[in-house]
Amino acid sequence: xxxxxxxxxxxxxxxxxxxxxxxxxxxxxxxxxxxxxxxxxxxxxxxxxxxxxxxxxxxxxxxxxxxxxxxxxxxxxxxxxxxxxxxxxxxxxxxxxxxxxxxxxxxxxxxxxx
Numbered sequence: 001x002x003x004x005x006x007x008x009x010x011x012x013x014x015x016x017x018x019x020x021x022x023x024x025x026x027x028x029x030x031x032x033x034x035x036x037x038x039x040x041x042x043x044x045x046x047x048x049x050x051x052x053x054x055x056x057x058x059x060x061x062x063x064x065x066x067x068x069x070x071x072x073x074x075x076x077x078x079x080x081x082x083x084x085x086x087x088x089x090x091x092x093x094x095x096x097x098x099x100x101x102x103x104x105x106x107x108x109x110x111x112x113x114x
Contacts, residue, residue, distance in 0.1 A: 006082035
């Protein structure tokens with residue numbers, strides 16, 4: 001029998017879960033009891049980091065990493081099971097930047113096709 005779990009997290013984290021199949025799979029694995037309660041996700045470098053890379057061609061840019069902390073929870077009134085996904089405010093800002101950049105790339109690609 002398949003269990004259903006609610007998901008409690010900020011909107012940018014929901015976007016990340018939907019946009020990255022590996023993150024979704026890691027959460028599904030955690031629900032099944034096989035995965036870890038910590039997911040680390042590397043994202044694209046910032047414009048500043050890319051500019052630094054152009055200055056120093058032999059240096060690789062550091063990729064920003066966010067850590068998602070998973071916790072199984074139970075609703076105190078209904079008894080329904082859920083997963084709470086937490087991250088720090090700085091990590092939430094970083095995920096928001098990733099979503100914004102992805103949206104801009106999608107818009108630019110759409111205009112290029114027209």
